[in-house]
Amino acid sequence: MKRHRVVIVGGGFGGLAAAKALRPADVEVTLVDRQAHHLFQPLLYQVATGVLSQGSIAPPLRDVLRHQRNVEVVLAEVDGVDLERRSVDCRLLDRAWSLPYDSLIVAAGSAQSYFGRDEFGLHAPGMKTVDDALEVRGRIFGAFELAELEEDPVRRAALLTFVVVGAGPTGVEMAGQIAELSRHSLRSNFRRIDTAAARIVLVDGMPRILPSFDERLARRAAAKLERMGVEIRTASLVTGMDEESVELRSAAGEVERLPALTKVWSAGVQASLLGRDLAAQAGVEPTRAGRVPVLADCTLPGHPEVFVIGDLMELGGLPGLAEVAIQSGRHAATAIRRRLDGDAEPRPFRYRDLGSLAAVSRYYAIGERRGVRIWGAAGWLVWLVVHLMFLTGFKNRVSALFQWMISFFGRSRPERTITAQQVFARTAREPA
Amino acid sequence: MKRHRVVIVGGGFGGLAAAKALRPADVEVTLVDRQAHHLFQPLLYQVATGVLSQGSIAPPLRDVLRHQRNVEVVLAEVDGVDLERRSVDCRLLDRAWSLPYDSLIVAAGSAQSYFGRDEFGLHAPGMKTVDDALEVRGRIFGAFELAELEEDPVRRAALLTFVVVGAGPTGVEMAGQIAELSRHSLRSNFRRIDTAAARIVLVDGMPRILPSFDERLARRAAAKLERMGVEIRTASLVTGMDEESVELRSAAGEVERLPALTKVWSAGVQASLLGRDLAAQAGVEPTRAGRVPVLADCTLPGHPEVFVIGDLMELGGLPGLAEVAIQSGRHAATAIRRRLDGDAEPRPFRYRDLGSLAAVSRYYAIGERRGVRIWGAAGWLVWLVVHLMFLTGFKNRVSALFQWMISFFGRSRPERTITAQQVFARTAREPA
Numbered sequence: 001m002k003r004h005r006v007v008i009v010g011g012g013f014g015g016l017a018a019a020k021a022l023r024p025a026d027v028e029v030t031l032v033d034r035q036a037h038h039l040f041q042p043l044l045y046q047v048a049t050g051v052l053s054q055g056s057i058a059p060p061l062r063d064v065l066r067h068q069r070n071v072e073v074v075l076a077e078v079d080g081v082d083l084e085r086r087s088v089d090c091r092l093l094d095r096a097w098s099l100p101y102d103s104l105i106v107a108a109g110s111a112q113s114y115f116g117r118d119e120f121g122l123h124a125p126g127m128k129t130v131d132d133a134l135e136v137r138g139r140i141f142g143a144f145e146l147a148e149l150e151e152d153p154v155r156r157a158a159l160l161t162f163v164v165v166g167a168g169p170t171g172v173e174m175a176g177q178i179a180e181l182s183r184h185s186l187r188s189n190f191r192r193i194d195t196a197a198a199r200i201v202l203v204d205g206m207p208r209i210l211p212s213f214d215e216r217l218a219r220r221a222a223a224k225l226e227r228m229g230v231e232i233r234t235a236s237l238v239t240g241m242d243e244e245s246v247e248l249r250s251a252a253g254e255v256e257r258l259p260a261l262t263k264v265w266s267a268g269v270q271a272s273l274l275g276r277d278l279a280a281q282a283g284v285e286p287t288r289a290g291r292v293p294v295l296a297d298c299t300l301p302g303h304p305e306v307f308v309i310g311d312l313m314e315l316g317g318l319p320g321l322a323e324v325a326i327q328s329g330r331h332a333a334t335a336i337r338r339r340l341d342g343d344a345e346p347r348p349f350r351y352r353d354l355g356s357l358a359a360v361s362r363y364y365a366i367g368e369r370r371g372v373r374i375w376g377a378a379g380w381l382v383w384l385v386v387h388l389m390f391l392t393g394f395k396n397r398v399s400a401l402f403q404w405m406i407s408f409f410g411r412s413r414p415e416r417t418i419t420a421q422q423v424f425a426r427t428a429r430e431p432a
Numbered sequence: 433m434k435r436h437r438v439v440i441v442g443g444g445f446g447g448l449a450a451a452k453a454l455r456p457a458d459v460e461v462t463l464v465d466r467q468a469h470h471l472f473q474p475l476l477y478q479v480a481t482g483v484l485s486q487g488s489i490a491p492p493l494r495d496v497l498r499h500q501r502n503v504e505v506v507l508a509e510v511d512g513v514d515l516e517r518r519s520v521d522c523r524l525l526d527r528a529w530s531l532p533y534d535s536l537i538v539a540a541g542s543a544q545s546y547f548g549r550d551e552f553g554l555h556a557p558g559m560k561t562v563d564d565a566l567e568v569r570g571r572i573f574g575a576f577e578l579a580e581l582e583e584d585p586v587r588r589a590a591l592l593t594f595v596v597v598g599a600g601p602t603g604v605e606m607a608g609q610i611a612e613l614s615r616h617s618l619r620s621n622f623r624r625i626d627t628a629a630a631r632i633v634l635v636d637g638m639p640r641i642l643p644s645f646d647e648r649l650a651r652r653a654a655a656k657l658e659r660m661g662v663e664i665r666t667a668s669l670v671t672g673m674d675e676e677s678v679e680l681r682s683a684a685g686e687v688e689r690l691p692a693l694t695k696v697w698s699a700g701v702q703a704s705l706l707g708r709d710l711a712a713q714a715g716v717e718p719t720r721a722g723r724v725p726v727l728a729d730c731t732l733p734g735h736p737e738v739f740v741i742g743d744l745m746e747l748g749g750l751p752g753l754a755e756v757a758i759q760s761g762r763h764a765a766t767a768i769r770r771r772l773d774g775d776a777e778p779r780p781f782r783y784r785d786l787g788s789l790a791a792v793s794r795y796y797a798i799g800e801r802r803g804v805r806i807w808g809a810a811g812w813l814v815w816l817v818v819h820l821m822f823l824t825g826f827k828n829r830v831s832a833l834f835q836w837m838i839s840f841f842g843r844s845r846p847e848r849t850i851t852a853q854q855v856f857a858r859t860a861r862e863p864a
Contacts, residue, residue, distance in 0.1 A: 053485030055847035
């Protein structure tokens with residue numbers, strides 16, 4: 001008898017957790033991703049700021065799953081799903097093929113969203129992929145290089161202005177790291193500019209930073225950022241952007257043009273387009289961010305064989321967090337195993353909130369879990385332990401720990417290399 | 433009184449050694465390089481094969497020299513030198529300026545040479561820069577990814593054929609690493625292909641590999657490579673190349689077309705074009721490889737204030753080795769210091785041969801020094817210690833040691849991440 005075929009679309013937190021949870025099952029798993037690697041996205045800002053190498057947070061999916069014989073990893077773009085014929089349309093370079101499934105787990109995640117202003121992507125790379133992080137790394141360190149040689153003080157100031165759009169955890173961590181770099185790590189490196197004079201502006205349309213955190217914690221984080229020299233512009237919208245500047249509009253309607261060569265975008269996400277396709281076929285209405293409403297057991301209405309999990313799933317307003325993706329991925333895997341054992345009764349997905357953390361600077365993080373708040377050095381220790389625990393694979397853990405030792409104790413940045421292409425081309429990039 | 437201005441062109445082994453040796457001198461040093469980093473080129477093949485991160489071997493020049501207050505690092509292309517006016521023409525993006533000097537050390541090194549067939553560069557990246565190494569990394573690991581999905585056995589075999597052109601140390605080390613990858617590290621990762629079936633072909637026009645080494649050592653290295661499954665084609669010239677194949681011509685005149693998607697070029701070097709410009713101004717004839725004949729003290733004939741060192745210098749047939757560059761850089765720095773102390777008598781540069789090493793595989797290297805030969809595990813231990821000693825900066829040493837532990841003991845590759853751009857664009861690259 002042919003074995004039950006499970007196709008998983010996406011090798012992020014959700015897809016990888018599902019694949020691993022299917023290890024003991026008598027199934028054939030095919031994990032499809034457009035990237036060859038899993039990505040530990042919460043630490044991507046550290047690749048962008050020279051703390052970590054890309055290898056430490058982006059292990060090849062097939063290496064992570066090498067000992068799990070019932071999984072095959074396929075590198076391909078997924079163009080669509082045919083719910084009727086139960087197949088997934090794959091494409092790689094000039095080849096296209098379809099993958100039949102008995103059960104499908106769609107964990108295609110989300111991409112950066114520029115809220116309809118995709119042209120901003122040319123000037124402000126997002127923070128969702130390894131490509132993004134290496135691009136941002138080249139822009140940040142390249143800006144200091146160019147500033148060192150700039151004679152015009154106005155242009156030099158623009159080169160030393162860094163605007164981070166979006167004050168969620170990634171934006172806060174990014175702004176904190178740029179402040180660390182400019183105030184400490186890079187100071188001894190330059191002769192003409194004072195890197196500590198760099199201006200770091202953290203912009204968000206909401207009235208406060210870190211809206212998903214407790215307000216008192218967010219206030220502590222904001223105070224810490226300001227002590228580090230980060231300017232916080234909340235209740236401010238980005239209304240325009242070009243190569244050399246950013247246009248901000250405050251809640252009061254005042255418009256300001258901020259000269260700034262380097263911009264980073266961490267403001268919004270948009271669910272994978274696959275979501276709209278699935279929703280249309282299942283006859284449900286996707287949310288504005290493109291998420292797919294699912295039943296309580298994470299399945300698509302009318303399609304108990306299709307699970308939509310993680311960032312792509314709309315279920316009781318659960319946020320787009322790694323932990324939601326991991327738990328919903330495991331939930332889908334368990335449901336499949338249970339069905340194969342003859343128990344087809346749907347069980348609702350229950351999310352267990354493990355809390356959240358954000359690292360503002362070295363030795364300073366905030367965290368909360370079920371009403372318990374933590375901050376400062378204690379928060380940072382928790383942050384360190386949790387991130388080491390969740391990093392995939394023993395060698396990545398040791399590798400990250402070592403690179404952190406250099407960065408945190410030595411205040412140095414072990415991974416600052418930028419390529420010649422980045423320095424000399426410095427061309428505007430196509431938005432993702 | 434104005435301080436004596438020393439301009440150093442190039443931050444490779446020679447330029448960096450010269451800058452460091454000028455530390456105690458009462459001079460103003462400006463080190464110009466088109467890259468922001470120094471590059472430990474002998475380990476570049478390990479970045480290409482996933483052993484090391486680029487940060488481990490390419491520390492920013494300004495970070496290496498941060499505590500040396502008499503040095504300024506400038507990121508710029510050098511377009512030319514005006515020996516008459518004693519100035520160096522610099523350019524960065526849309527700016528151009530000239531740097532006046534009292535003493536000049538030209539350490540511009542060499543680039544890959546395709547022996548007049550620059551179009552080969554599209555298909556066979558060289559191994560001279562970080563860009564090269566990341567490009568080759570993307571091609572090697574990408575080839576295995578594509579082979580896994582290829583249904584046509586002929587094309588699959590072409591995807592699993594790797595041709596390394598040039599059997600000097602870099603070519604030998606590269607071929608050995610690809611063999612290690614395919615025979616060991618990657619085997620458990622793939623489900624459809626047997627990576628161990630990959631064909632690795634090492635091509636050289638000379639009658640034997642490693643021509644700079646003792647013949648008996650080279651024979652041992654060749655035997656080791658063959659045991660690892662590398663095909664050695666000596667006395668074979670590359671006469672043609674396209675996206676999918678390489679054309680070889682044997683000494684007997686037989687022509688063979690080898691289907692191979694992945695090609696790496698480590699066959700020849702060409703001295704920086706700056707050499708021809710300097711030679712023309714000084715009225716000397718550059719060598720065929722573009723090197724500049726210098727006087728016994730490494731100065732340009734008629735220009736005692738201009739030192740030409742390292743790969744760019746032609747002096748008694750000294751080879752293009754890191755050690756020659758380092759020692760000639762120090763020689764130039766010492767000469768400048770001595771002159772400032774009133775001793776203008778030129779002293780000849782004497783190269784002290786410290787021997788050479790090449791790592792064929794993990795636990796196997798060959799080495800020789802003043803007639804003493806070493807090979808196998810003993811050679812590999814010497815290789816390990818020497819490379820750790822020479823890696824620049826304590827943190828890079830520890831970082832490399834750690835990544836080596838993962839690679840050598842675990843046979844794993846910690847830095848295999850390739851970018852989406854590399855997988856999906858896979859466009860032919862402009863030759864450097």
